[in-house]
Amino acid sequence: MFEELLSSPFYQRTLAAAAFIGFTNGFFSGFVVLRKNALSVSALSHTMLPGIAIGILVTGYLSQWNAFFGALFAALLVGLGSVAVARGKRIAEGTSLAVLYTAAFAAGVAILPKLQTSAELEHWLFGDIMAAGDTDLWIVFSIGVVILIGSNLLMRPLLLTLFEPNVAAAQGVPVRAMQYAVFVMLVLALVSSLQAVGCVLTVGLLVTPAATVSLLTDKTSALFWGGGLVGGLGSVAAVLISTPLGISPGPAIVLLLGILFILTYLFSPKYGVLVPKKYFTSLK
Amino acid sequence: MKKETHHECCAHHGHHHELVIEGLSAAYRDILALDKISMATSCGNRVALIGPNGAGKSTLLKAIAGLIPRKSGEIRWRGTSVKKWSREFAYLPQREEIDWSFPITVRGLVNMGRYPQTGWWRKFSQEDQAAVEEALKSLDLKELEHRQIRELSGGQQQRAFLARAIAQEAHVLLLDEPFTGLDRNASILLGDLLEKLAGEGRLIIASHHHLDSVPKLFDEVLVLKTQQVSFGPVDSVLTPALIKETFEV
Secondary structure, three states: OHHHHHHOHHHHHHHHHHHHHHHHHHHHHHHHHHHOOHHHHHHHHHHHHHHHHHHHHHHOOOOHHHHHHHHHHHHHHHHHHHHHHHHOOOOOHHHHHHHHHHHHHHHHHHHHHHOOOHHHHHHHHHOOHHHOOHHHHHHHHHHHHHHHHHHHHOHHHHHHHHHOHHHHHHOOOOHHHHHHHHHHHHHHHHHHHHHHHHHHHHHHHHHHHHHHHHOOOOOHHHHHHHHHHHHHHHHHHHHHHHHHHOOOHHHHHHHHHHHHHHHHHHHOOOOOOOOOHHHHHHHO | OHHHHOOOOOOOOOOOOEEEEEEEEEEEOOEEEEEEEEEEEEOOOEEEEEOOOOOOHHHHHHHHHOOOOOOEEEEEEOOEEHHHHHHHEEEEOOHHHOOOOOOOEHHHHHHHOOHHHHOOOOOOOHHHHHHHHHHHHHOOOHHHOOOEHHHOOHHHHHHHHHHHHHHOOOOEEEEOOOOOOOOHHHHHHHHHHHHHHHHOOOEEEEEOOOHHHHHHHOOEEEEEEOEEEEEEEHHHHOOHHHHHHHHOO
16 A cells, blocks of 8 residues: 555655755754754744734635745744844844744734634644645745755855854955845745644754754754755655654654654764763774 | 064065054944054064953954944055955954854864855865865864864864964954963963964964063053053063053052
8 A cells, every 4th residue: 555655646746845845944954053043943933824814814815825925924024023123232133033923923813713714724834745736846846946046155154154243244244134144045944844844843844954963963064965864854754654654744754853853862973962972082 | 582583574475564553443332442542563563452351452353353343543454444455354253252062173164264265156276275274284283173163172272263364364363362261381382373473474463461471472562441551562561650550440
């Protein structure tokens, strides 16, 4: 029966989507880990739900496009708004983000009961990669390509900005533009994984892969490519095992990545807490 | 020994570049941090910035590096505004301002020094690779090149950042409290290293808070207390009367 499933174009499309979403999100998780404020990503992801709700309220119906643009719009508004407020230096970015995202979430909660389609919203909350249609795949694919090309083109100035913003600015890197660029790509990445894991769990895909790799290596570039591999392979494996286990693919992806992280945390040859330090020094 | 290298300037480019600061003032919001600083020095020198806490030592370094805007005054290098020459300036922040947990190795850090040369996209050329190798070798970091930066001792960390400055081909090294937190041996090593780097023609400007070691480590000294108290060769500036005036409130 499993072989039959594997040969169905429908299932193959699901696996391709999982691999691609996992890879782009895993790649970008390198930046999330280096920015050291994964919780703000969580705040942003919650903003997408009211965004979708408003998208439905404005257009009157639920479709991929207005869900996509609603989520994108809300996350960009809240995300960029919080960066702009924090620029005044009086208020920290985390503070302004917390204020704006809870306000947005409150707006979403207020609107939800007024919608006819609120039942279908569960689909956006927790994702349903099996239901990914052609349009979804094209959206995901285009976003992924933009993120991968954008972050590779800007890799050096982005790394300089994340490591030493002051020094980067003195060397002529447009630090502010780089910070906005990371934010925009972050929001795009969040929206791209909506379909797979839903807006609550997207954070898992956008943090865990590089966090896992950071326990294995100190090479900066490995965070990105390694994160991509972990995200892509992990997502495919999760989809494959989710069917026989009878669990939804979305939670399976985030759960599997989480388990991988914990295993690495415990047993990483270099930084694992259960691996005696002697072992590593004797290797050198 | 230090006088021999003094003013035998810029061995590797045969010019005598000058850094001139005229009437420099800088402020954080409304609080004046530097008031009308003027000094002139040239490559090959080691300049100490001394003064009590909050005297503006770090602010001056940051202003020269272009990290903070200046309120008035001018900073010129090679006769024109420093802005044009950012590539020739390397700034090493105080230890606590560096994110030591950043997943980067010593080699990765030194590679970053080449970014001003390579720009955003150009691949590392053989010349870039050679510059990185050279910097790692000359600062004795070859064996540590794969270490994450937190896995180094304080002295090694200073050397790693200096190696980045050298890979960058910086002429002016701006060091914020480079000797802080180093043990005796590491301090001696760093002192020798700065002498060597100045001997090769670089200009070194460092904030420093051990008055006793200034004569041994530096050629010139700028005494600061928001305003400029004095500037000149170490032995003529650091008189007991001036030290008393500056450091006793």
